[in-house]
Amino acid sequence: MGRTGEPPLVSVVLPTLDRSRWLPRSIGSVLRQTWNDLELIVVDDGSTEDIAALVNGYGDPRVRYVRHDRNLGVAAARNTGVEAARGRYIAFQDSDDEWLLGKLEAQLADLQPLDGTRMALCGVLRMIGDATRGDRRVLTYPRTPTDWSHGVDPRIVLASAVAYTQSWLVPKTALLAAGGFDTRLRVWDDWDLLIRLSKQVAIRARLEPLVVSARSDRSLSDDPARFAHDLPVILNKYADDLRTRPVDHASLRKLLATWLYRAKRWPEARAAAWESICLRPAQSAAWSLLARAFLRETLT
């Protein structure tokens, strides 16, 4: 435990936009960690609810409150938190989520010796579906059992199209060197940063789920337009890396086509599906998407 004045080892960044109903759980699971040498920076991204009062109510000297006067988006809020962080290692928490109480301890053990050359990653459990329809089920990260015993390859990260900041423990130096969250992105700022981080540091990952994520009533991820917006930006940023990985490039183009299709942008969806096919013709799903997008385009 650090003495007053000495910075803690870990800074936890928790951006929030209202959601005060969920904060006791997300904050509680950080403050009650078995590893308690930490500071928790709650970044209020222009909430209308009184988050300051809630945060000050804890009376815990490890909790800090930072506010944006207007809503700048979650990527900017995380960057604000990282800038304000005094710890050598940074973790992220979402307002809706819960950390298992041994998360930091386990990830710090994975990173020994703490020389800043590695970041840690863990499994995440997430509930999706509708309780009223009785179709709730669990989604795991990673989706299927993966061999992470030798770390996570940057090329896998590039192809993955998924990341959970809540599962990370990253050296602050690596975050700064990688350049922080890209505020142009609306949903994939986490995956985008992980791609850059994977080039800075090795990733020590454990499959064990140490974060529990609940799908709350208002989720960031419902709008296909956000995904359709982000993916071209990312494909552009990493065009050089993707040139050497045509299979992954094809799969990401197909993913773009899928989101464009869901966003009802038929001509663009058709074009993206065709680009994917050009990179790798043997993809029946891409042909099917091409056909469906073409039909929609001609019928409307």
Add this chain to the structure above:
Amino acid sequence: MTSLPGVPLVSVILPTHNRPATLKRAIHSVLAQLHGDLELIVVDDASDQGTHAAAATFKDPRLHYVRLDSNRGAGGARNEGLRRARGTLIAYQDDDDVWLIDKLQKQVAFLSSRPDIGLCLTGYYRVSPGVTTYVRMRPHSHGRWDFAHGPLGGFGVIATPGWLVRRDTLAAAGGFDERLRSWDDWELGVRIAQVAGIGFLDEPLFIQDRVQGGHMWRNRSVYASDMAVILSKHPELWRGKPKLLARQYFIQGRAEAAFNSPEAARRALMRAIRLDPAAWRAWLALAGTFAGREGFRTLEQRWQAFTSWRDA
């Protein structure tokens, strides 16, 4: 809901046997609950490893440690814990499981708003090597808890770490039947249903760890004796339900054939067949009993492989 000053609202009973590593994690997840008005009674069921030392690392005055000098099994340890409990609401924790920090808060709120309910159940995550599932404990249909389907009958396993039960309800229903080594929680559920309403929350509020933990107390070799106790104790459950009763005898027969006595197996399987002559599985198992215990187990494995192939 209020309690007397100085008396915790919730008593959490945690039986433990030889699992000091996961025990610390289990204890911590109880003491860190957002609803902190609780006492935690750790009942050491005659462990021979560092259980006391593990519990002693917690300096929380809400934690009480009790040691049983001879092994009584989970049900006996829970009964012993209840004797020392002071709260009006009773919860249970297993030494290899983890509660999410809002579990008690949500269950206390549920019981506060539903005076007609005596036992509140929750769903949970079952984390196994390679796969995690969400298990709900909920009624069969029309909101009714139909115990005639038996302990392997489908509304999941009634896992005690998911319980929050009123003290009064337990007083009326009785304690865990210590003759049962596997299904004592299910059987107590039957008695609770006779005196109180059972409700459930459809969300995962704890984690059952099948990776680091085990299911020490769910061992197929005790199914036969457990089923014999259950069938003799609760015949009324199966009145007018011959097919469901046949299924219970089938389960008993299989367990007898695989672990105990082929003759006892044949007796149970014949009862199943008499009740439900169309139960072809019982006929198959009956034939299998002539292969002896190991032979029967081998046949079971072949059958499992066949059905996996067929259903894949």
